[in-house]
Amino acid sequence: MKVISIEYTETFERQVSAYSQYLARYVGTSQARSLIFSFIETLEKRVTQYPESSPLCEEASDLGFTNYRDFILPAQQLRAIYRLEDEKAYMMLFIKSRQSIREALVQYCLRIE
Numbered sequence: 001m002k003v004i005s006i007e008y009t010e011t012f013e014r015q016v017s018a019y020s021q022y023l024a025r026y027v028g029t030s031q032a033r034s035l036i037f038s039f040i041e042t043l044e045k046r047v048t049q050y051p052e053s054s055p056l057c058e059e060a061s062d063l064g065f066t067n068y069r070d071f072i073l074p075a076q077q078l079r080a081i082y083r084l085e086d087e088k089a090y091m092m093l094f095i096k097s098r099q100s101i102r103e104a105l106v107q108y109c110l111r112i113e
Contacts, residue, residue, distance in 0.1 A: 002087050003048075004047060004051045004084075004087055004088065004089050005087065005088050005089070006044055006048065006088070006091060007088055007090050008091045009091060009092055011092065012092060012093060012094050015093065015094040015095065015104070016036060016040075016094050019036065019096075020032050020033060023036070035076060036078075038076070039073055039076050039078045039080075042073060043073075043080050043091075046071065047071070047082065047089045048089075051084055052069070054069040054070055054071040054072075054082075055069065055070055056068065056070070057069060057081055057101070058070070059100060059102070060081065060101060063101070063102070067085075068082065068092065069082050074097060076097075077098070079094075079095055079099075080094055081093040081095070081101065
């Protein structure tokens with residue numbers, strides 16, 4: 001079994017921060033952090049132990065990116081899109097489970113401008 005390390009992109013980190021701030025308005029800072037940390041802890045555990053267990057991301061495949069995986073926790077309504085490369089998992093997007101990747105990419109591109 002190969003050891004997988006995880007790297008987070010700036011986009012992923014920004015999306016986590018933005019969602020944390022959004023969620024904190026409704027449930028408080030402590031609860032928001034707890035929910036997000038729980039998701040990330042589950043994500044890291046799953047990806048490091050079973051990196052290919054998440055299905056290929058259909059939305060990314062439709063855009064021509066065929067090596068991205070889609071990790072979803074339905075109970076938390078959160079998802080992470082990641083790319084496997086050798087012995088690393090690159091966390092690319094952190095979004096709500098029903099949010100489209102196209103929408104997330106448009107929002108990201110508009111924020112950079």
